[in-house]
Amino acid sequence: MPQLPEAAADQLPALEPAPEPPLGQLPGTGPLAVPARPPGTGLAIPPRPTRPPAVPAPALPARVEPPLPPVGPPGPGTTSSTVALPLLPLAPAIEPMFTRAPGLNWAGPGDHWSRAWASDASRLPVAPPLPAAPPRPALPGGSAFPALPALAAVPGAPALPQPVAAVMPVAAGAGRWGAEQPPTAGDIELIRSCLAVVEPVADRATAHFYALLFLRDPEIRALFPAAMDLQRDRLFRTLLTAVRDAADPAVLAGYLAPLGRSHRKYGTLSGHYGSVGECLVAALERYCGSHWTAEAELAWRRAYGQVARVMSDAAEQAAKTSPPWWQAEIVAHRLSTPDIAVLTLRPDQAYPYRAGQYTALETPWWPRVWRHYSFAAAPRPDGLLTIHVKAVQAGWVSNALVRRAAPGDVLRLGPAEGGMVLDHADGADLLCVGGGTGIAPVTALVEELAAHGTRGRSVEVFYGARRHTELYGLDALRRLARGNPWITVRPVLSQESGGAGAESGELPDAIARRGPWSGHAAYLSGPPAMVRRTAAALRRSGVLAERIHHDLPGEPAAR
Numbered sequence: 001m002p003q004l005p006e007a008a009a010d011q012l013p014a015l016e017p018a019p020e021p022p023l024g025q026l027p028g029t030g031p032l033a034v035p036a037r038p039p040g041t042g043l044a045i046p047p048r049p050t051r052p053p054a055v056p057a058p059a060l061p062a063r064v065e066p067p068l069p070p071v072g073p074p075g076p077g078t079t080s081s082t083v084a085l086p087l088l089p090l091a092p093a094i095e096p097m098f099t100r101a102p103g104l105n106w107a108g109p110g111d112h113w114s115r116a117w118a119s120d121a122s123r124l125p126v127a128p129p130l131p132a133a134p135p136r137p138a139l140p141g142g143s144a145f146p147a148l149p150a151l152a153a154v155p156g157a158p159a160l161p162q163p164v165a166a167v168m169p170v171a172a173g174a175g176r177w178g179a180e181q182p183p184t185a186g187d188i189e190l191i192r193s194c195l196a197v198v199e200p201v202a203d204r205a206t207a208h209f210y211a212l213l214f215l216r217d218p219e220i221r222a223l224f225p226a227a228m229d230l231q232r233d234r235l236f237r238t239l240l241t242a243v244r245d246a247a248d249p250a251v252l253a254g255y256l257a258p259l260g261r262s263h264r265k266y267g268t269l270s271g272h273y274g275s276v277g278e279c280l281v282a283a284l285e286r287y288c289g290s291h292w293t294a295e296a297e298l299a300w301r302r303a304y305g306q307v308a309r310v311m312s313d314a315a316e317q318a319a320k321t322s323p324p325w326w327q328a329e330i331v332a333h334r335l336s337t338p339d340i341a342v343l344t345l346r347p348d349q350a351y352p353y354r355a356g357q358y359t360a361l362e363t364p365w366w367p368r369v370w371r372h373y374s375f376a377a378a379p380r381p382d383g384l385l386t387i388h389v390k391a392v393q394a395g396w397v398s399n400a401l402v403r404r405a406a407p408g409d410v411l412r413l414g415p416a417e418g419g420m421v422l423d424h425a426d427g428a429d430l431l432c433v434g435g436g437t438g439i440a441p442v443t444a445l446v447e448e449l450a451a452h453g454t455r456g457r458s459v460e461v462f463y464g465a466r467r468h469t470e471l472y473g474l475d476a477l478r479r480l481a482r483g484n485p486w487i488t489v490r491p492v493l494s495q496e497s498g499g500a501g502a503e504s505g506e507l508p509d510a511i512a513r514r515g516p517w518s519g520h521a522a523y524l525s526g527p528p529a530m531v532r533r534t535a536a537a538l539r540r541s542g543v544l545a546e547r548i549h550h551d552l553p554g555e556p557a558a559r
């Protein structure tokens with residue numbers, strides 16, 4: 001599911017979350033009935049080292065810890081009247097990621113990733129011996145999943161171990177998922193009536209689901225970030241949405257196939273889908289009350305089977321041609337304003353993408369926490385990538401990228417995502433709107449147009465910021481416009497008048513003043529509220545809905 005970069009997702013509290021309740025019993029619930037795991041499924045994962053390697057962290061500027069909020073009375077899960085909230089360490093201890101999923105995400109002495117952590121390679125534990133690959137069951141149709149293509153060798157680094165299995169076929173309970181049958185219309189009705197009961201208690205059902213999942217398959221916990229708050233909500237809700245849409249294979253494939261492909265970067269194996277499905281069913285059974293019948297269970301199993309198939313098939317296809325993730329070294333880091341950094345990245349191998357797309361990015365400082373950033377330049381012959389990052393208040397990843405990252409640090413990138421790309425066959429004039437760092441993908445689109453020509457289409461670019469000092473991308477856009485007279489750049493300032501030749505006012509109002517735009521195709525990027533308001537204003541002024549392109553999460557936009 002497309003997810004907009006940064007702000008919303010990065011607005012996490014700066015404190016480490018309170019420790020999760022012990023697994024096995026949730027506050028206010030009885031003991032968990034953990035669905036049995038079929039024998040022979042999953043990987044034999046070697047134990048995680050008991051202590052992470054000592055990592056000399058780069059010096060950070062002194063940080064003043066905010067005062068802690070007063071501690072209230074103990075909640076149902078606490079046993080003492082005082083609750084010690086752990087302080088976020090000044091330099092978070094960093095441990096190798098995914099040591100429990102060797103093969104896919106293994107990192108070892110001397111590779112770019114461990115060097116990025118400034119780790120002393122000689123003190124890193126020797127990589128545990130890889131467990132023997134389980135035999136690959138034949139797929140329907142007789143073919144087996146191919147091995148993941150080998151990653152390009154990083155000069156000077158030891159060879160990466162071969163993946164155990166890039167994608168394992170859905171093994172656990174494949175037959176029980178009604179693998180052969182999509183859900184019927186009656187199934188969908190049953191699912192919807194269960195959902196109506198579960199949605200008001202979705203938080204509790206979600207917590208129950210994860211508790212079951214991590215008890216049943218502890219290695220899956222290693223694929224998630226330490227702080228589960230956002231993720232907790234995301235996975236369960238995505239599952240529920242997907243199951244609800246299971247009746248429409250085209251809609252399902254539209255958002256689940258990219259999701260399946262992009263999940264490879266987390267270390268997701270097809271074998272995990274079986275565990276997830278069993279725990280989903282067990283959680284629903286508990287929270288659906290009298291709506292949970294044998295027919296309802298079969299309906300959910302069919303629907304989830306469909307979801308799992310779409311995602312794992314897409315992952316399997318992607319594994320034939322691309323790695324699950326890329327390493328990308330920061331080769332330039334420039335502050336464009338005190339809060340905005342422009343980063344240039346060199347991926348370890350060719351990174352395919354189109355102008356207007358975005359990537360998920362993980363830093364070595366916040367393992368397993370992924371954030372989305374758009375590419376701020378069209379693909380270049382030298383393969384370098386550019387992103388714009390604004391440090392947002394309490395943004396873990398954005399602050400690390402703006403204030404701590406430096407050339408030589410290595411990030412991980414997922415595959416390119418998003419459908420806000422140019423349709424060169426469409427002859428409509430173009431309206432491109434970028435608010436704040438939302439100007440990044442707009443700049444990439446304008447670069448692509450400048451490079452390929454527009455066949456007579458005009459391009460109007462509205463670039464909104466609060467103050468003129470925040471128009472950090474204006475010079476680059478004006479340079480493009482100087483060489484291409486069919487590009488017009490209009491800066492708009494919402495909290496200042498004048499400066500940089502800008503108009504004043506809110507971006508949607510400034511755009512409306514210059515209308516009508518009815519014959520145009522629009523590309524919108526920036527704060528979600530700005531994108532929504534602009535899209536609504538454009539629709540009112542007669543722009544066809546299918547010609548309004550944006551990537552707001554969960555909101556339909558024509559591609």
Ligand SMILES: NC(=O)C1=CN([C@@H]2O[C@H](COP(=O)(O)OP(=O)(O)OC[C@H]3O[C@@H](n4cnc5c(N)ncnc54)[C@H](O)[C@@H]3O)[C@@H](O)[C@H]2O)C=CC1
Nearest residue numbers: 005006007373374435436437438464465494526527529530
């Ligand atoms: N870094 C990246 O690659 C990308 C970032 N984004 C998103 O763009 C946003 C950029 O945030 P900032 O730079 O802090 O922008 P900002 O908050 O400074 O606002 C930029 C412009 O949008 C206007 N605006 C803001 N809220 C509005 C509203 N409710 N109604 C109408 N206009 C409004 C402002 O007046 C200003 O002109 C973030 O949400 C980020 O997630 C989007 C795409 C790519």
